[in-house]
Amino acid sequence: MKRTPQLDFFRGLLLLLITVDHALLLNNIVRRFTYEFVGWVSAAEGFVFLSGLTAGIVYTHKANEKGTQVLPGLALKRARTIYRNHIVLLLFVCASILGSSLLREYWLTSYAPLAKQPILAFIMGSLLVYQPPFLDILPMYAILILLVPFVITWFQRGYIWQVLLGSLALYLVSSLNELFNLFTLPFHGHQLNTKYFSLPSWQILFILGLFIGFLFYKGKTQKWQVNKSLFYTALTISTAIFILKNIHAELPFINIEYATDKSNLGPLRLFNFITICYVVIYISFKRAHWFTYKPICYLGKYSLEVFSFHVFLLILLLPIKMQFNTLYSVQLNQHFFFYPLGTLFVFLGILPLLFLAPTLLGKTRRPAPPILHEPPVVQ
Structure with a gap:
């Protein structure tokens, strides 16, 4: 059983885009083409x-090979690794702000609680309550990984629609009521993020x-992966949304700001992602060899290490980039x-350093996520 290089490729590509989007200013014209350009x-x-998707393939394989009883242990081990990275990053950000006047001045707005009350902020960060910029992805990922054993077990037992409907219900409740934004604890005049x-x-x-x-591992995705009707429908919808976004059109009876909200994953944003995702899946299935560039696959193979390392780089190097700007x-x-100098610094200085992440973080080898078979290249 071999890795699926296309998964590594897209994870690596997304890591590059995430780094660029985090590094460039909002008003940098280059960011206009890297952040939400297609919709x-x-x-x-x-x-x-x-x-x-990757967890679905890996944990379904483990369930079929050793039984679902092994899944909680595997998920807990992975969640511990993710949480450990989060704590290390939290400590690093705190030490950087407290130990360097330059970094403190630059990051004070983003990490005010860590600067004003570092011990309390660190405790709240360790409890996953305080999640400032760049430190909010890993906690979410750790919690989601802990759900995987239950979800895969239910899938194996045939409760697929029940799980999907439950997930949809939770999404709707959260989106409509925002009942989960409960913490607004003040830190010397600053709100706890x-x-x-x-x-x-x-x-x-x-x-x-x-x-x-789960379906991919079971070999049940081939038919819809090459469905031309679905592809052209998704492409048409994606194109329409792209035009709608870029002409800044307003839709009657629809609050665009709410429908496309990122933090709460607005319904139009979710729908837009599904359509674009299917277009990408269709093309990558038809032309799998297009998405196997080894340097990018390398980043995707060590996604946790690369993501964690990109936070280190941003904290240390963004003040320098601002000087170039x-x-x-x-x-x-x-x-x-x-900003030509600052942009060059990001693309030629920060991005290449991401390739050091697996070596510096001590992860140069890792077992390959298994798949059931090689995804065929449809001509």
Whole structure:
């Protein structure tokens, strides 16, 4: 059994996009083409979905090979690894802000609780209550991984629709009521940032990924992967949404801001992701060899290490990038600038360093996630 290089490729590509989007200023014209360019979809949605898809393949294989009783132990071990990375990053950010006046000045707005009350903020961060920028993905991932044994076991027992409907119900309740944004604890005038991503909303992407990974391992996805009618329908819808977004159109009786909200995964954003995702799946199944570039696959193979390392790099290097931005910039219009030096620093300085992550974090070898068979290349 071999890895699926296409999964590694897309995870690696999404990690690159996430790093670029985190590193570039909002008004940098380059970011206009890396963040939500094709619609109301960002790399984060794809990364969460692919994490579920990969887990669906791996844990279904383990369940078939050794029984579902081994899944909780595997999930707990993985969740501990993710949580450990989160704690290390939290300590690193805290130490950086407290130990360097330059970093403190640059990051004070984003990490005010860590600067003002570091011990309390660290405790709250360890409890996954305080989740500031860059430190909100891993806690969500750790919690979702703990759900995998239950979901795969229910899938194996035939409770597929019950799981999917339960996930949808949780998503709807969360999206409509926002009952889960409960913490607003003050830190010297600053509000405690509990999270950006709403877990009850974003879990639906992970569960969908688990479902498709489960079906893929069982060999039940080939027919819809090459369904031309579905492909052209999804492509048409994706194109329409792309046009709608870029002409800034307003729809009657629809609150676009709510429907496309990222933190709560608005319904139009979710629908947009599903259509784009199917277009990508169809093309990658038809032309699998297009998505096997080894350097990008390498990043995807060690996604946890690369994601964690990108946070280290951002904390240390973004203040330097900002200095490059101030040296030279070009104002294109009232909304966008081009920062040639800062942009080059991101693409030629920060991105190449991501390839050091597996070596520096001591993960140069890892068992390959198994699949049932090689995905055939349909001509």
